Amino acid sequence: MSTAIRNCVVTISGLVAATLLAFLFFYYVPENSGNIALIYILALITVVRFTDGYLPGLISSVVAVICVNFLFTYPYFELNFTLSGYPITFLEMLGVTLLTSTMTASIKTQARTIAEKDKLLAETEKEKMRANLLRAVSHDLRTPLTGIIGASSSYLENTTLLPEEDKIAIITHIHEDANWLLNMVENLLAVTRIYNQSTTVKKTDESVEEIVSAAIIRLKKRLPEAAVNVSVPEELLIIPMDAILIEQVLINLLENAITHSQSREPVLCYVDDDAETVIFHVRDYGVGIDPDRLNNIFDGNSYIGNKESDSNKGMGIGLSICKTILTAHGGTINARNHVQGAEFYFTLPKGETQNES
Amino acid sequence: MNLKQEILLIEDERNICNFIMTTLRTQDYKVTFAGTAASGLSLAASGCPDLILLDLGLPDMDGLDVIRNIREWSNLPIIVISARTQEQEKVDALDAGADDYITKPFGTSELMARIRTALRRSALNNMSAFAENRYEAANLIIDYEKHIVTVDGKIIHFTQIEYKILTFLARNAGKVITYDTLITHVWGPFADSNNRILRVNMANIRRKMEKNPADPQYIFTEIGIGYRMIDNENL
Numbered sequence: 001m002s003t004a005i006r007n008c009v010v011t012i013s014g015l016v017a018a019t020l021l022a023f024l025f026f027y028y029v030p031e032n033s034g035n036i037a038l039i040y041i042l043a044l045i046t047v048v049r050f051t052d053g054y055l056p057g058l059i060s061s062v063v064a065v066i067c068v069n070f071l072f073t074y075p076y077f078e079l080n081f082t083l084s085g086y087p088i089t090f091l092e093m094l095g096v097t098l099l100t101s102t103m104t105a106s107i108k109t110q111a112r113t114i115a116e117k118d119k120l121l122a123e124t125e126k127e128k129m130r131a132n133l134l135r136a137v138s139h140d141l142r143t144p145l146t147g148i149i150g151a152s153s154s155y156l157e158n159t160t161l162l163p164e165e166d167k168i169a170i171i172t173h174i175h176e177d178a179n180w181l182l183n184m185v186e187n188l189l190a191v192t193r194i195y196n197q198s199t200t201v202k203k204t205d206e207s208v209e210e211i212v213s214a215a216i217i218r219l220k221k222r223l224p225e226a227a228v229n230v231s232v233p234e235e236l237l238i239i240p241m242d243a244i245l246i247e248q249v250l251i252n253l254l255e256n257a258i259t260h261s262q263s264r265e266p267v268l269c270y271v272d273d274d275a276e277t278v279i280f281h282v283r284d285y286g287v288g289i290d291p292d293r294l295n296n297i298f299d300g301n302s303y304i305g306n307k308e309s310d311s312n313k314g315m316g317i318g319l320s321i322c323k324t325i326l327t328a329h330g331g332t333i334n335a336r337n338h339v340q341g342a343e344f345y346f347t348l349p350k351g352e353t354q355n356e357s
Numbered sequence: 358m359n360l361k362q363e364i365l366l367i368e369d370e371r372n373i374c375n376f377i378m379t380t381l382r383t384q385d386y387k388v389t390f391a392g393t394a395a396s397g398l399s400l401a402a403s404g405c406p407d408l409i410l411l412d413l414g415l416p417d418m419d420g421l422d423v424i425r426n427i428r429e430w431s432n433l434p435i436i437v438i439s440a441r442t443q444e445q446e447k448v449d450a451l452d453a454g455a456d457d458y459i460t461k462p463f464g465t466s467e468l469m470a471r472i473r474t475a476l477r478r479s480a481l482n483n484m485s486a487f488a489e490n491r492y493e494a495a496n497l498i499i500d501y502e503k504h505i506v507t508v509d510g511k512i513i514h515f516t517q518i519e520y521k522i523l524t525f526l527a528r529n530a531g532k533v534i535t536y537d538t539l540i541t542h543v544w545g546p547f548a549d550s551n552n553r554i555l556r557v558n559m560a561n562i563r564r565k566m567e568k569n570p571a572d573p574q575y576i577f578t579e580i581g582i583g584y585r586m587i588d589n590e591n592l
Binding site: 182205206207209210211212213214216217221228230231232234236238243244247269271 | 444462464467553556557559560563564569570571572573577578579580581
């Protein structure tokens with residue numbers, strides 16, 4: 001219904017505009033009447049371009065031919081189809097209209113198919129990401145759960161036999177595994193937060209130093225002995241982001257650095273201010289990353305190939321979630337080895353809000 | 358030997374209840390418990406507890422309504438128990454009159470610290486509002502009468518606005534203050550609720566008094582909710 005109305009409006013206004021223009025030309029440059037036909041042809045093409053279907057084009061071409069005949073050829077304000085060559089003009093205009101309408105119609109269909117294909121592609125990409133995630137999750141959840149179930153049942157079955165220090169050790173293990181599970185669940189919640197809002201995140205202006213400090217406080221709550229050196233630029237940076245998600249990214253990277261570097265050196269976390277982006281670095285001074293893994297470390301299944309060498313759980317999934325979060329923010333994340341260890345860094349676009357300060 | 362303080366726990370998850378009650382009893386509090394909002398409200402009215410721990414996800418009533426209901430007749434401290442990702446829920450609860458919140462899952466030490474802070478604040482309020490004339494925590498001293506702030510004995514100069522923010526947080530030390538509450542207090546009720554200006558002022562305050570603004574000792578950010586100033590537990 002609305003397309004029909006739009007077609008009518010476009011057709012009528014196109015023809016009226018062409019007629020007015022033609023009148024101007026006819027008034028000021030009467031000796032060259034060729035312009036008038038050209039103006040109408042231009043109007044025809046425009047009408048065809050901005051309407052759907054063949055009908056508006058056909059009607060316009062008939063109207064245009066009649067208008068040229070009626071208004072702009074001698075005898076004026078009279079229809080006279082007996083002029084020499086007139087049927088040819090008519091056919092020409094009809095031909096132009098038909099040709100352009102077919103062409104624009106096919107272009108429009110093509111554009112639509114491409115858009116649909118893109119949507120489908122994005123959909124499958126999302127689906128693939130979700131499947132990867134599920135696979136990684138079920139693999140990773142099983143490990144700590146096995147530990148918790150095993151430890152707690154051995155405690156329950158041997159309450160009287162176990163010496164006190166063994167009991168404490170068992171409970172400590174349960175506690176650690178449970179905390180690890182919590183981290184995993186929070187990561188998963190972060191992902192649902194993205195999917196709920198259909199791949200884009202709800203951004204608000206946040207101060208970078210507050211996010212960094214909040215991440216470190218939460219990290220220290222879970223790993224009280226964690227040593228982190230942190231620094232932010234002297235100038236206050238306020239950039240648009242989903243604060244909870246970026247905090248989660250920082251926590252994942254910091255925790256990775258602490259648990260996988262096999263080093264007691266404090267982890268360095270610092271923020272760089274670039275022209276268009278803000279860059280967050282998390283750098284450890286440990287064993288670095290296996291070069292074979294660098295390429296697909298954010299894929300979420302990088303652990304599959306070398307399960308033996310990396311018995312540490314959950315590194316893959318945390319990183320793939322970081323990647324998901326940053327992609328949704330329009331940022332990037334990368335990993336590299338420096339001389340003494342590994343470094344992860346991610347960028348966030350500053351957005352337009354930065355300009356006013 | 359002072360009387361045992363009484364805490365009312367309104368929570369429907371049996372396992373969480375058990376662990377909180379065990380913890381509180383070992384810390385020498387008297388605990389009563391309600392599994393639904395309705396029984397919680399009647400226990401609150403009849404038992405007059407010193408503090409209420411309230412889970413927001415109760416089956417029979419919206420947690421916010423429970424808070425509003427209690428606030429109609431009492432100022433007793435309410436600490437809300439809530440899940441992490443629901444910042445808006447926490448802000449709403451605080452705006453409805455809750456004193457503080459604690460995020461699930463929490464450690465016992467965190468819970469105990471929140472409870473101690475809330476109980477101490479309510480005791481102070483009962484004696485006389487704003488009776489304190491100075492705030493002291495770590496190496497920070499704020500003298501409300503002389504308008505002097507010192508860190509490590511060195512006087513720090515703040516602008517009028519910064520001082521207003523700082524003292525408001527200090528008078529509510531240990532308790533989270535939402536962005537809106539803070540903005541309303543400092544700039545008045547008709548201020549733009551855009552908290553950018555607050556962020557800028559907070560950044561300046563931190564640069565003046567914290568050694569490392571990214572690793573603050575005095576004022577902490579609760580993302581999406583507000584700020585919390587360090588509490589001096591020996592006050």
